Amino acid sequence: MFDTIFREYDIRGIYPKDLNEKSVKAIGICLGRVMKSRGVKSVSVGYDARVSANALFGHLVSGFNAAKIEVYDIGMLPTPVGYFSVFTDKFDANVMITGSHNPKEYNGFKITIKKDSYFGDDLQSLKNEVNKFIASGEVVEDNFKATKFDILSSYVDFYAKEFSHLKGLKTKIICDAGNGVAGITLKPIAKALGLKFNLLYPEPNGEFPNHHPDPSEEENIKELKQALKNGYDIGFGFDGDADRIAVLTPKRTIKGDDLAYLYAKNMKNPRVLGEVKCSQNMYDEIDKIGKSFMGKTGHSNIKKAMKELNIDMAAEVSGHIFFKERFFGFDDAVYAMIRVLELIANGFDLDAELDRLPKLYSTDEMKIKTDDSSKFKIIEALKVELNRDGNGLPKIIDIIDIDGVRIKFQNGWGLVRASNTTPVIVTRFEANSLKNMQEIQDGVIALVNKIMVDCNA
Known part of the structure; x- marks a missing residue:
């Protein structure tokens, strides 16, 4: 089972522990079948500078070829150039093999199909198909056929x-x-x-x-x-x-x-x-x-x-x-x-x-380490606490909960959200004075720490 590599926005994991011949060939053939079902005939594949790029390219392309998708090799390039290859109608789909800013042992896949990102529920469905394919014992043979294409020019x-x-x-x-x-x-x-x-x-x-x-x-x-x-x-x-x-x-x-x-x-x-x-x-x-x-x-x-x-x-x-x-x-x-x-x-x-902007004081993005199984539970528990009297915070004006919770106070705001890519809680704070920013930060962090203790996170 390779469940943890299927994230919210993309596929990401450690090479070769998570991303290896077995998992990536399975991703290639299963993703290729999804692409075919959506009318894709051609896919461009590029990669960044990661040392695992060539091995993963071969495995992924083998899977695509097994699914009978026409593969084009656009080479080592920035991820946006891969997007460009689809948005300028050169290809129907693109996969960029990239670890982005993650540590060097990581790599992953950013997927675009018909000018739309392939993410969220789609990635979770792909995860299920990949696990089924691996369980079936079916083998994808090596087939590195890919037509070179110059998109950089x-x-x-x-x-x-x-x-x-x-x-x-x-x-x-x-x-x-x-x-x-x-x-x-x-x-x-x-x-x-x-x-x-x-x-x-x-x-x-x-x-x-x-x-x-x-x-x-x-x-x-x-x-x-x-x-x-x-x-x-x-x-x-x-x-x-x-x-x-x-x-x-x-x-x-x-x-x-x-x-x-x-x-x-x-x-x-x-x-x-x-x-x-x-x-x-x-x-x-x-x-x-x-x-x-x-x-x-x-x-x-x-x-x-x-x-x-x-x-x-x-x-x-x-x-x-x-x-x-x-x-x-x-x-x-x-x-x-x-x-x-x-x-x-x-x-x-x-x-x-x-x-010329109004003077505001803000923190950088601050991260609280937890684990993937606890981070979303912590956010849900925080939502309950924010609606409870005596939670130790200044008067709350509004709560925006489209992505974690952004808590608006009279003099500023605080954000607490679960990262979709790493096992951390992300926080940021802003106010009209350093004193107010610190008050908001201290109050919210104390509440999060209390919840983490209660959740044994």
């Missing part, structure tokens, strides 16, 4: 055409690819647009010898911060498969929700989707120039909501940015970078714009 051509107005931009740019795959697209796009920037650690290396490719962690952007003290104007950090970005000025690291506000300032009547972790400033300020919406965390949830609500742009605090306006509606860190450079070219002073 089309992707670079898109930027050369859509952003020709950025040619000759004088801004001094520093980027950190973190030995992930961002450099594969950054270098040719920079050449096509005549951008001059320094690129740290551009060589893909699944051992990640310089630092882990997770720009949301402070220790992984130290080199960028140092470079910004030495004459660079703007810095960009990328995660392992280049669908998540960190943006840095000499003054600050710009979170995804602040980026959404900046982008919205350059859009006409924007309809913007945020997640439950986003600052109240983002929602309030965007509502002055357009319309904001709050939704669930997770790239698959966001893409689905964007279609349903006719959203122009969506953002997660972590740096996943999704543009439908002038793009395709999926998260692409390189595209997000180019749109920042466009703001600068249009005369936006990023720091000055953010300095």
Whole structure:
């Protein structure tokens, strides 16, 4: 049984303990059958820099071939280029073999079928089919047949055409690819647009010898911060498969929700989707120039909501940015970078714009370790406690429970939600003063700790 690898948004596990010949060939043939039932004739398969990529590629392709799906090998590329191969109608479906920002021993599959993410209940149904197939004892023979296809050139051509107005931009740019795959697209796009920037650690290396490719962690952007003290104007950090970005000025690291506000300032009547972790400033300020919406965390949830609500742009605090306006509606860190450079070219002073926002104090995302079997029970118990008098919290104005609980108080808010990808409870807090933020944080954390003791979590 390989139940734990089927997550909310994608398939993810440790190689070769979870993802191995048996499990991945079964995933390939069962997923191939699902694709065929949905009218898929062709699937593109790409991969990031993980050392297990080639082995998993062979196993997955063998499964697809057994299901009689036509397979195209698009090579080592950022995940968004795989999405691009479907959204530009080159293929009916795409699978990217990627561990994203997880530790190096992890890998996984991000699946797109007919321009929709394959996630949630669909992944749970696939899990059942995979377990049945493995139990049957049926064997998938090795068959690595896959037609090579160059999607990178089309992707670079898109930027050369859509952003020709950025040619000759004088801004001094520093980027950190973190030995992930961002450099594969950054270098040719920079050449096509005549951008001059320094690129740290551009060589893909699944051992990640310089630092882990997770720009949301402070220790992984130290080199960028140092470079910004030495004459660079703007810095960009990328995660392992280049669908998540960190943006840095000499003054600050710009979170995804602040980026959404900046982008919205350059859009006409924007309809913007945020997640439950986003600052109240983002929602309030965007509502002055357009319309904001709050939704669930997770790239698959966001893409689905964007279609349903006719959203122009969506953002997660972590740096996943999704543009439908002038793009395709999926998260692409390189595209997000180019749109920042466009703001600068249009005369936006990023720091000055953010300095004009109402002053709020917020924590980074904080994680409380638990286990997968307890995390959702803790959230349900918290919902009960929040409706009980004498719970030790300031007066509650509202509770938003679309994804965990976002608790609104007079002077700020607190978020508690179960991660869909790791065994942790995620928290974040924001208020109009440090004192109020600390009061909210202390009260909510104390309540969560009490529940965890009661639940023996």
